[in-house]
Amino acid sequence: MTEFGKALSRTDTPIPGLVVFDLPVHGDSRGWFKENWQREKMVPAGLPDFGPVQNNISFNDQVGTTRGIHAEPWDKWVSVATGRIFGAWVDLREGPTFGAVYTTELDPSKAIYVPRGVGNSYQTLEPDTAYTYLVNDHWSPDAEYSFLNLADETVAIPWPIPLDQVEISRKDLAHPRLSDVTPIPPKKTLVIGANGQLGKALRNEYGDQPWVEYTTRDTLDITAPDLGTARRWRDYDTVINAAAYTAVDAAETPEGRTTAWAANVGGVAALARIATEHGITLVHVSSDYVFDGSKDSPYTEHDPVSPLGVYGQTKAAGDAIVATVPRHYIIRTSWVIGDGNNFVRTMATLAERGINPSVVNDQTGRLTFTSTIADAIQHLVDTRAPYGIYNVTNSGEPTTWYDIARDVYRLTGHDPDRVSSVTTEQYFASAKGPVAPRPVNSVLDGERLRSAGYEPGPAQAALDWFLTV
Known part of the structure; x- marks a missing residue:
């Protein structure tokens, strides 16, 4: 259930640059309202001024729909419009934190800033769940991407719904283990x-x-x-x-x-x-x-x-x-x-x-x-x-x-x-x-x-x- 009345605040994670934000959500008998991304307030609160150029929406009608783990060469601001998701993030960037993992649940009162090169994956916990993500670049065939298998034993993500009971694409099931992943180089x-x-x-x-x-x-x-x-x-x-x-x-x-x-x-x-x-x-x-x-x-x-x-x-x-x-x-x-x-x-x-x-x-x-x-x-x-x-x-x-x-x-x-x-x-x-x-x-x-x-x-x-x- 979405928590109303929280103040805007940030929580750092073990993955450098990956930051969770609590969002103020205002609700009554009619429903609720929130400022999903508000530059003037969120940048002083610690959100990088990342300059989004595109807004995407992913809708999932079934509980257990699982996507990822994908690392793209751009930054993302991910939030839930309706429903609830379990999120898992793995650092796939070159450096000492390669392979670091962070998991949490997101509902409309939470959002997360995902920096370039951090792999992200989401599992739907409620029916008719939609999450949005702002990105600061457009997809390009020339960009460098990286992927990790959802069932990788090294990162051992504690999926709330076992992977053999959920909807996953064949492509996601075929991604490499961590030992075979090509790290995303720095900019x-x-x-x-x-x-x-x-x-x-x-x-x-x-x-x-x-x-x-x-x-x-x-x-x-x-x-x-x-x-x-x-x-x-x-x-x-x-x-x-x-x-x-x-x-x-x-x-x-x-x-x-x-x-x-x-x-x-x-x-x-x-x-x-x-x-x-x-x-x-x-x-x-x-x-x-x-x-x-x-x-x-x-x-x-x-x-x-x-x-x-x-x-x-x-x-x-x-x-x-x-x-x-x-x-x-x-x-x-x-x-x-x-x-x-x-x-x-x-x-x-x-x-x-x-x-x-x-x-x-x-x-x-x-x-x-x-x-x-x-x-x-x-x-x-x-x-x-x-x-x-x-x-x-x-x-x-x-x-x-x-x-x-x-x-x-x-x-x-x-x-x-x-x-x-x-x-x-x-x-x-x-x-x-x-x-x-x-x-x-x-x-x-x-x-x-x-x-x-x-x-x-x-x-x-x-x-x-x-x-x-």
Whole structure:
């Protein structure tokens, strides 16, 4: 019998993410009423904001009708409209809880949230029973499904009505035992721009995990008009966009301006649209160039942007777009050093060639090594840190490009006094092409990243290591 008057509440189960909800049901002599799914109330109560796209109903006229065990690659919200069912759920996802079992009865006053990859089965306990389920994806022949035999001895489900006395389909009777089940893999992580400096660091960070994909512009162009159909995007949990147009001076030319806006704004807008539609966490890498550098203290995540040049304008526009994605991390960084052409490698090469460079001494910031960025990204994603903007640089006292050049000369066994200092204006006085304005203060405050549990290593120690590998 349906219980009336309960408050909305949740009960966690031994299967991670599988959650039972008690629903308020209001009844009188005419019958009863309930809010079967109410986003505004249920999400604060702990229901994931899973974005259903389809509502299905299963009607069973006979007691004992038994269905399942099926695990699909989408999330479900299952509730009873009339009657009563015995439900059994088995975790068929890869991981330590594979094979975990939970059972309970559902009537109209209870519902259950079933996450992707958890097998579900239902046995009707009353005639004319109907249960509904909201799902957040449409059936596809290309999706990965998994099944378990209802009579599997390992999970030993205590069916209230013995299976030899109930109505079951032949297909369900033929499903494999647990030892032969193919586990549902986790949703995928996609790294875009995997051949760049940060992309290479992300390859090192994530390795050859089967659920991680790496793409280059040759295999996935974010500016292409067919990006929305280039993947089965519902299969992805996280997209890390390490692709960007970063030629700050070339961006000041007519051709460069067009290319910069296409990649840093148009492509990012397409990714943001995809991430919003499919519930994907979008990781976007930003820059200190979104600021004009006029602040006399470190920039925080809350400071308003004020870019000076085209590159900074495109990055600021990309940030604003990504901020509209419900699940997003904007990684704002500066003075990036990684595997490829960069300032440190250039200074080391000049030192070896016997060249005495002039380096600017009026721009202040901190080096950020791509290994630190990649590690911080994985930490934020894995720990499900609060979404938003995070400043990510290596730690330590701020310095200038001139100071860093001297350190490189010293660490590579050369006389640091061979490096002379000049102002930015002096350095670019003889430039033959357009020059992008640089922020004189690129120091980013890292307190929010530390509060999320990540402590970046000192820039000086990272520089020492970088020059020895």
